[in-house]
Amino acid sequence: MTVGFIGTGSMGRTLIEAFIQAGKLKPADILAANRTKAKAALLAKNHPGLRVAHSNRQLAEESPCIFLCIKPKEYRAVLEEIKDVVRPNQIVVSITSPVMIRDLEEWVPAKVAKIIPSITQAVLSGNSLFVPGSRLTEEDQEMLWDLFSTVSRPLVIEERHTRIASDLASCSPAFLANLLEKLADAAVEETKIPPEAARSLVTQMAHGLGRLLTEGGFTLESLQDRVAVPGGITREGLNLLDQDVGPVFNRLIRLTHAKYDEDVQQVQHSLCTGKKV
Structure with missing residues (x-):
């Protein structure tokens, strides 16, 4: 299965390299896209077989599971780009805490989850925080749980406890x-x-x-x-x-x-203004 990563900054890169280090994903299983293409190209150079998408849209078309490893202020632009090609049978995972699952589910028809990683995943340790969306099936949850169990100890939390x-x-x-x-x-x-x-x-x-x-x-x-x-x-x-x-x-x-509440309001204002799917 191709796993796509939109965003190869600090945490996107950490997750990609952790999954490769753990042997859970091969570089050939990974499709990456980044606003600064040189960062994604460097990952591909360091991990032969890893592919770089020409655009976020191409990545969304070709990846059954898509990770959004981007900053809160970038969500509107990325969702605008991919919303028309995302399908109901795909899984979209946000790693960004201020972005609410309900807002993502309004933008894309896919099955949505929020999974917050930690820098400790770089040494295959620590907790990852798992908030399943309403459309995820039991099989979807098991797949994501199995994926993150190789690099962390996943912990299911309520979305209201995401910040703490x-x-x-x-x-x-x-x-x-x-x-x-x-x-x-x-x-x-x-x-x-x-x-x-x-x-x-x-x-x-x-x-x-x-x-x-x-x-x-x-x-x-x-x-x-x-x-x-x-x-x-x-x-x-x-x-x-x-x-x-x-x-x-x-x-x-x-x-x-306080900073989280401010970020949530800004993201919701951005995502709730304009047309959704």
Whole structure:
């Protein structure tokens, strides 16, 4: 089956290369299109057999399953281009959280799903967030589940929880990387430890932490209890973090939700203006 990817930017490329790495898709199974054709051409060069479509319309005509790996503001133009060639037996998957399934189902007659990936899929890990549309059959859902199971642990969520689930699964790698960077930088500033040593220490710690939580039988709570003995240095540090850092995450979630609500309104205004199919 040909799987088409409209958009080969950061996340589109990540998904394509993850599916190839996992052995689930061969390059010859993939048809890609991108506004900047050089990006799609580079993918084809790096993965011989991968084909580059001349247009989004050609891709939609030739792909039983189509992934829309594009920014919210690009949806109107792409849907305008492909809506007349998309068929009811095709599957259209959006990886963009502010684009609502009901709006996509008004634009195209295909079976629609929303699946939000994460950068962690680059190492065949993490969750992908699965929101099935109303037209997907059980067989369609099984196919998509099987596809994403090779690069992630799929998790079915309600569309109303897309934003918070995306914060935790997709945005958090950047958030936590920023915190680790700040921790290493503070260590350098306060103690003059060599920067390369500080970065190595926090990076290797994060690697081990992930394994402890996924393979070592620890939970977030039990790991803290195991490391932090009463009256010890770690417990003092945790008390400070609870006091000063905890509230930051409440503010962070409020911020991401406010931006999400703004994006949803902009996308719906764009998609709901003009003729649909």
